[in-house]
Amino acid sequence: MPADVQRYPSLSHWGAYTAVVSDGRLLACEPFHRDRAPSPMIHAMPDMVHSPLRVARPAVREGWLRRRGMGEGRGTDRYVEVGWDTALKLVHEELARVRAAHGDEAIFGGSYGWASAGRFHNAMSQTRRFLYAGGGCTDQVGNYSWGAAQFLLPHVIGTWQPLTGKVTDWNSVAGHTDLVLAFGGMPLRNAQVIAGGAGEHTTAHWLRRTAARGARIAVISPTRGDMPADIPAEWIPIRPNTDAALMIGMACVLLESGRHDTAFLARYCEGFERYAAYLRGDTDGQAKNAQWASAICGVPAERIRGLALDAAGCRALVNCTWSLQRAHHGEQPYWACIALAAMLGQIGLPGGGFSFGLGSINSAGNPRVDAAVPELPEGRNPAARSIPVARVADMLLHPGAPYRFNGEEYRYPDVRLVYWAGGNPFHHHQDLNRLQTAWQQPETIVVHETWWTPTARRADIVLPTTTTLERNDIGASSRDGYIFAMHRALPPQGQSRDDFDIYRELAAMGGYEAAYTESRDAWHWLAHMYEGMRARWARAADLPGAPPFEDFWRQGYVALPPPRRDFVLFEDFRRDPGAHRLETPSGRIELYSERIAGFGYDDCPGHPAWLAPSEWLGADAARHTPLHLVSSQPAHRLHSQLDPAALSHASKIHGREPVRIHPADAAARGIDDGALVRIHNGRGACLAGAIVDDGVMQGVLVMSTGAWFDADDATLERHGNPNVLTPDIGTSQLAQGSSALSALVDIEPWHGAAPPVRAYEVPVIGGE
Ligand SMILES: Nc1nc2c(c(=O)[nH]1)N[C@H]1C(S)=C(S)[C@@H](COP(=O)(O)OP(=O)(O)OC[C@H]3O[C@@H](n4cnc5c(=O)[nH]c(N)nc54)[C@H](O)[C@@H]3O)O[C@H]1N2
Numbered sequence: 001m002p003a004d005v006q007r008y009p010s011l012s013h014w015g016a017y018t019a020v021v022s023d024g025r026l027l028a029c030e031p032f033h034r035d036r037a038p039s040p041m042i043h044a045m046p047d048m049v050h051s052p053l054r055v056a057r058p059a060v061r062e063g064w065l066r067r068r069g070m071g072e073g074r075g076t077d078r079y080v081e082v083g084w085d086t087a088l089k090l091v092h093e094e095l096a097r098v099r100a101a102h103g104d105e106a107i108f109g110g111s112y113g114w115a116s117a118g119r120f121h122n123a124m125s126q127t128r129r130f131l132y133a134g135g136g137c138t139d140q141v142g143n144y145s146w147g148a149a150q151f152l153l154p155h156v157i158g159t160w161q162p163l164t165g166k167v168t169d170w171n172s173v174a175g176h177t178d179l180v181l182a183f184g185g186m187p188l189r190n191a192q193v194i195a196g197g198a199g200e201h202t203t204a205h206w207l208r209r210t211a212a213r214g215a216r217i218a219v220i221s222p223t224r225g226d227m228p229a230d231i232p233a234e235w236i237p238i239r240p241n242t243d244a245a246l247m248i249g250m251a252c253v254l255l256e257s258g259r260h261d262t263a264f265l266a267r268y269c270e271g272f273e274r275y276a277a278y279l280r281g282d283t284d285g286q287a288k289n290a291q292w293a294s295a296i297c298g299v300p301a302e303r304i305r306g307l308a309l310d311a312a313g314c315r316a317l318v319n320c321t322w323s324l325q326r327a328h329h330g331e332q333p334y335w336a337c338i339a340l341a342a343m344l345g346q347i348g349l350p351g352g353g354f355s356f357g358l359g360s361i362n363s364a365g366n367p368r369v370d371a372a373v374p375e376l377p378e379g380r381n382p383a384a385r386s387i388p389v390a391r392v393a394d395m396l397l398h399p400g401a402p403y404r405f406n407g408e409e410y411r412y413p414d415v416r417l418v419y420w421a422g423g424n425p426f427h428h429h430q431d432l433n434r435l436q437t438a439w440q441q442p443e444t445i446v447v448h449e450t451w452w453t454p455t456a457r458r459a460d461i462v463l464p465t466t467t468t469l470e471r472n473d474i475g476a477s478s479r480d481g482y483i484f485a486m487h488r489a490l491p492p493q494g495q496s497r498d499d500f501d502i503y504r505e506l507a508a509m510g511g512y513e514a515a516y517t518e519s520r521d522a523w524h525w526l527a528h529m530y531e532g533m534r535a536r537w538a539r540a541a542d543l544p545g546a547p548p549f550e551d552f553w554r555q556g557y558v559a560l561p562p563p564r565r566d567f568v569l570f571e572d573f574r575r576d577p578g579a580h581r582l583e584t585p586s587g588r589i590e591l592y593s594e595r596i597a598g599f600g601y602d603d604c605p606g607h608p609a610w611l612a613p614s615e616w617l618g619a620d621a622a623r624h625t626p627l628h629l630v631s632s633q634p635a636h637r638l639h640s641q642l643d644p645a646a647l648s649h650a651s652k653i654h655g656r657e658p659v660r661i662h663p664a665d666a667a668a669r670g671i672d673d674g675a676l677v678r679i680h681n682g683r684g685a686c687l688a689g690a691i692v693d694d695g696v697m698q699g700v701l702v703m704s705t706g707a708w709f710d711a712d713d714a715t716l717e718r719h720g721n722p723n724v725l726t727p728d729i730g731t732s733q734l735a736q737g738s739s740a741l742s743a744l745v746d747i748e749p750w751h752g753a754a755p756p757v758r759a760y761e762v763p764v765i766g767g768e
């Protein structure tokens with residue numbers, strides 16, 4: 001290594017690291033010394049920071065410059081590079097014009113996305129602060145991660161806190177659980193990541209400790225690979241999107257055999273009798289017994305019976321990964337999981353009850369003291385307008401149309417300007433060909449991006465932004481045991497600027513700079529946010545004092561002390577349900593919800609139920625598209641982030657995203673391992689590279705999200721982006737979440753020449 005190297009502490013969503021820099025270039029990223037299982041993704045950073053795909057200068061789409069307000073050309077047009085002054089003037093004038101002519105709600109500023117680690121330079125928070133300060137915007141509520149559960153759980157258990165990772169902690173699980181029913185498994189692949197970043201990657205360690213104590217682990221999933229190979233676990237293959245049926249079948253077994261905990265149900269739950277009537281089939285004549293469930297989910301009836309009775313005979317934890325609810329009727333498996341755990345009667349006991357997200361993300365269940373982290377307030381949206389996050393294409397296509405959401409009726413706003421920073425809707429949204437049509441509707445689309453992503457390439461004005469390594473920040477997540485200083489290690493690349501600086505200038509042009517900045521520059525914000533945290537720590541009995549800001553900045557991090565006791569979800573409620581009433585109408589766990597029933601939704605009734613999803617292996621449509629596509633999270637990147645780096649590239653086949661297929665399904669179609677294939681349904685088609693794998697259930701395809709969307713039209717996506725195949729429908733009228741994991745498809749070998757992948761080409765650019 002050169003002699004003149006500098007080293008800077010930093011943090012990413014995939015872990016903490018030291019940036020090694022020489023002569024203005026990032027040479028390497030060394031994992032944080034306390035991290036026992038760092039993610040290889042940190043080594044992809046140099047590729048990305050110095051990538052030829054960086055947006056070098058502000059750029060404006062030619063077609064938009066020629067004729068404002070025209071959407072066609074987004075995705076194919078050339079760009080013109082302009083100076084910052086010109087670019088900011090254009091953005092400022094457009095914001096002012098749209099606000100004046102169409103009102104604040106005509107600006108769509110939900111700006112959903114993961115952006116980068118760092119609490120201050122969080123692009124979505126900064127976007128909100130800026131647009132709120134300027135008069136407000138149409139916002140987004142919920143997320144793609146656990147949107148269905150987020151709006152269901154408050155009705156059932158009075159809170160969605162367990163979705164944030166605050167579930168019965170791993171110490172309690174490793175120390176007490178005899179049987180882990182792992183719905184969706186616990187793939188280490190996904191535990192590489194946590195929003196806000198992690199000091200330590202701990203899931204593998206906790207799984208090993210749990211297994212070492214002799215816990216039995218059942219992986220209930222369409223894929224065997226959802227548990228690390230060194231963990232002894234039994235695989236129970238299940239048809240995708242049928243977990244609610246399996247859980248309901250298990251509940252029925254408990255009821256029929258009298259093994260349900262009547263004392264727990266009477267004391268802590270509301271409405272068990274109504275649910276029991278459903279299980280018995282009192283209303284529809286169909287008992288939801290093991291045979292019934294087996295016919296739906298494909299797990300043999302004997303195995304369903306065995307699982308239910310075993311769970312009743314030991315300390316059992318029912319965990320669901322978030323994937324289960326990212327599906328049509330995704331509310332049901334989560335509610336059925338809570339009902340099953342309630343009937344087992346172990347909610348609130350060490351290592352027992354239900355849990356969500358263990359294995360979905362690194363820090364779920366991480367033992368941690370309650371401690372504040374530095375926070376950037378987003379402020380209040382004066383426009384007081386929002387849509388459910390995954391309904392963005394509906395909104396753009398149908399201004400003024402009515403929709404239902406969580407007990408209320410709304411109408412979509414008439415959006416004229418879309419403003420996005422820190423997200424990639426042409427990665428994250430479903431049915432991208434539909435989004436492509438919707439994306440033509442707004443008059444103007446402004447995007448802040450670091451790279452020429454598919455979304456940047458479909459914007460009218462693209463403003464180049466820095467990476468985390470080009471700015472100072474503070475990183476932390478509410479479930480991790482560290483607060484990190486993130487030191488600026490490099491100068492801004494090209495002409496990129498921090499999102500904050502871009503917004504500050506725009507706010508100044510609009511006359512509301514002080515409202516946006518509160519008269520602080522970035523450095524003063526960091527100190528202010530840190531000191532706010534420090535003051536809260538000083539008031540907390542079980543926390544040591546945090547060092548002053550300057551000391552923290554020099555040290556690079558602060559570690560939290562280990563918690564004094566294990567956290568067990570609903571332990572207090574179990575001990576004293578009167579003093580610790582849940583925030584549900586009854587104060588108890590609602591197995592029947594009058595409130596939900598009162599909404600009158602046919603797609604979310606008053607108790608957990610098996611409701612066939614729009615697409616699943618038992619649907620009529622399976623006659624034409626007989627395979628269920630599971631689009632899971634990618635092992636070698638975060639969503640679409642890092643996709644152009646060598647690490648992600650090495651996993652591809654013929655430059656396309658791999659798709660896993662069962663040997664029998666492959667043989668029936670003449671697909672060899674390593675072959676180029678075309679996956680298709682009525683919504684679209686994409687190319688992919690086949691991996692023949694008997695760890696995938698027959699009838700199921702598994703393909704990761706995040707290959708940069710690469711299509712000229714709706715006929716063929718060239719790179720392997722599953723979101724040209726996924727349905728763009730809400731989970732239900734209750735939660736309106738993303739239904740990404742309910743897609744039927746077929747697959748065939750691709751004969752003939754393969755069109756080149758063009759996702760990583762910079763659009764053609766001319767000068768001002
Ligand atoms: N089919 C299918 N689709 C899915 C899912 C699925 O399971 N199946 N999962 C869904 C889920 S759970 C999620 S959370 C979403 C994720 O969807 P997104 O969060 O939209 O995905 P990312 O690729 O992380 O996009 C973040 C973007 O922010 C940019 N960025 C990073 N840092 C900065 C910054 O400082 N400033 C600015 N301006 N930009 C920055 C990155 O370059 C990147 O393009 O995808 C969803 N989509």
Ligand SMILES: Nc1nc2c(c(=O)[nH]1)N[C@H]1C(S)=C(S)[C@@H](COP(=O)(O)OP(=O)(O)OC[C@H]3O[C@@H](n4cnc5c(=O)[nH]c(N)nc54)[C@H](O)[C@@H]3O)O[C@H]1N2
Pocket residue numbers: 144145146183184185187189190191192193220221222223226238239240241242243321322323324326359360361630631632633634635636637638639741
């Ligand atoms: N490396 C990496 N890690 C990540 C991310 C990333 O992009 N890259 N994204 C992060 C984000 S934003 C989120 S929200 C989480 C998402 O966390 P999850 O939603 O838990 O992740 P998925 O990979 O979608 O699904 C997990 C597993 O569920 C199984 N599964 C799919 N459908 C079904 C089903 O119907 N029933 C059952 N029983 N199992 C099913 C699949 O086999 C899959 O491997 O991951 C986070 N972790």
Ligand SMILES: [Mo]
Pocket residue numbers: 144145146
């Ligand atoms: Mo997510």
